[in-house]
Amino acid sequence: ATKNLFLLPGDGIGPEAMGEVKKLIAAMNDQMSAGFVTDEGLVGGSAYDAHGQAISDADMEKALAADAVLFGAVGGPKWDGVPYEVRPEAGLLRLRKDLELFANLRPAICYPALAASSSLKQEVVEGLDILIVRELTGGVYFGEPKQIIDLGNGQKRGIDTQVYDTFEIERISGVAFELARTRANKVCSMEKNNVMKSGVLWKEVVAQTHKASYADVELTHMLADAGGMQLVRWPKQFDVIVTDNLFGDMLSDVAAMLTGSLGMLPSASLGAPDARTGKRKALYEPVHGSAPDIAGKGIANPIAMIASFAMCLRYSFNMVAEADRLEKAIAAVLDEGYRTGDIMSEGKTEIGTAAMGDAIIAK
Ligand code: NAI
Numbered sequence: 122a123t124k125n126l127f128l129l130p131g132d133g134i135g136p137e138a139m140g141e142v143k144k145l146i147a148a149m150n151d152q153m154s155a156g157f158v159t160d161e162g163l164v165g166g167s168a169y170d171a172h173g174q175a176i177s178d179a180d181m182e183k184a185l186a187a188d189a190v191l192f193g194a195v196g197g198p199k200w201d202g203v204p205y206e207v208r209p210e211a212g213l214l215r216l217r218k219d220l221e222l223f224a225n226l227r228p229a230i231c232y233p234a235l236a237a238s239s240s241l242k243q244e245v246v247e248g249l250d251i252l253i254v255r256e257l258t259g260g261v262y263f264g265e266p267k268q269i270i271d272l273g274n275g276q277k278r279g280i281d282t283q284v285y286d287t288f289e290i291e292r293i294s295g296v297a298f299e300l301a302r303t304r305a306n307k308v309c310s311m312e313k314n315n316v317m318k319s320g321v322l323w324k325e326v327v328a329q330t331h332k333a334s335y336a337d338v339e340l341t342h343m344l345a346d347a348g349g350m351q352l353v354r355w356p357k358q359f360d361v362i363v364t365d366n367l368f369g370d371m372l373s374d375v376a377a378m379l380t381g382s383l384g385m386l387p388s389a390s391l392g393a394p395d396a397r398t399g400k401r402k403a404l405y406e407p408v409h410g411s412a413p414d415i416a417g418k419g420i421a422n423p424i425a426m427i428a429s430f431a432m433c434l435r436y437s438f439n440m441v442a443e444a445d446r447l448e449k450a451i452a453a454v455l456d457e458g459y460r461t462g463d464i465m466s467e468g469k470t471e472i473g474t475a476a477m478g479d480a481i482i483a484k
């Protein structure tokens with residue numbers, strides 16, 4: 122069967138990083154008859170420049186029809202002044218909304234070659250492999266009411282509302298349990314049931330979902346603040362962490378920095394399974410932004426984008442062996458001492474974007 126990929130390179134270093142994935146896809150088609158068919162569109166500032174929108178309706182149609190979307194990065198100082206509705210980020214937000222990408226997967230993996238240069242003690246991060254599953258479409262970022270009220274006495278009140286319904290907690294915890302089964306089979310759910318009603322419901326629904334369908338997976342619960350502490354103190358105690366939108370935003374950034382550079386971090390966002398095909402809508406993107414400070418210089422680290430493609434192989438196409446090989450190839454190139462500037466350290470060999478991509482493909 123053909124595998125339809127829709128590529129949205131975006132702005133800044135997005136197209137540079139995506140270029141390495143394009144070479145990889147071509148190599149997989151040539152050498153392994155992988156059968157990828159790609160199409161490409163515009164998103165972010167480059168889409169705004171072309172037609173005044175952060176993503177066009179035509180490109181949205183293609184994103185909806187594809188088996189998976191690969192996204193680079195959007196934004197940059199050039200578009201600081203554009204109207205709010207068509208700012209570069211609006212393209213990504215529309216993709217998340219229209220594809221109903223409710224589950225954001227953020228792995229924190231420490232490559233052995235980089236453990237020694239982590240800001241944490243080597244024994245804390247060496248061999249680290251955790252996956253944070255963040256709810257992405259609900260919670261306090263979207264709940265109503267959401268407003269600033271003028272109280273009339275020189276005071277104003279800012280209001281955001283945390284709202285979670287049973288079905289939202291069921292589906293995100295279902296994703297976490299399913300993923301745990303392909304890993305170390307452990308899920309830790311984080312909320313604040315001691316001070317939040319939504320936290321009480323979260324814990325209850327996660328426990329019910331576990332009991333009903335995933336009793337074979339080990340489940341623990343932790344208060345989210347304690348979870349943040351434990352993530353830094355001894356992160357290797359975790360396998361999969363499932364949490365809400367706000368806590369997940371913060372905890373995944375903390376976990377990210379356990380492992381080093383932004384240029385190394387992949388992510389995936391998954392939607393509900395399609396009623397007809399059973400396939401989940403999915404978008405894969407590096408965690409980093411468009412890095413305007415280094416764009417166009419050929420020095421960006423393509424590993425976050427390439428590792429995002431490895432997640433695509435694993436989750437959208439069930440190409441588990443190929444995903445493993447690709448991740449091992451990244452580790453092997455790092456083991457040989459090759460580094461882009463952002464992860465460079467003494468005694469290593471500094472190379473650019475294309476050379477890093479070539480080295481990984483060759484492996
Ligand atoms: P950033 O992630 O673009 O860059 C932060 C720092 O990390 C910079 O010094 C950059 O050079 C470095 N860096 C990031 N990725 C790298 C890579 N692959 N290789 C080597 N170095 C890398 O975040 P920043 O500077 O806050 O934002 C820049 C622009 O990107 C803004 O317009 C922002 O809105 C946008 N942005 C877009 C995101 C997205 O498309 N999902 C996410 C975050 C920011």
Ligand code: MG
Binds near residue numbers: 370371374
């Ligand atoms: Mg964040």
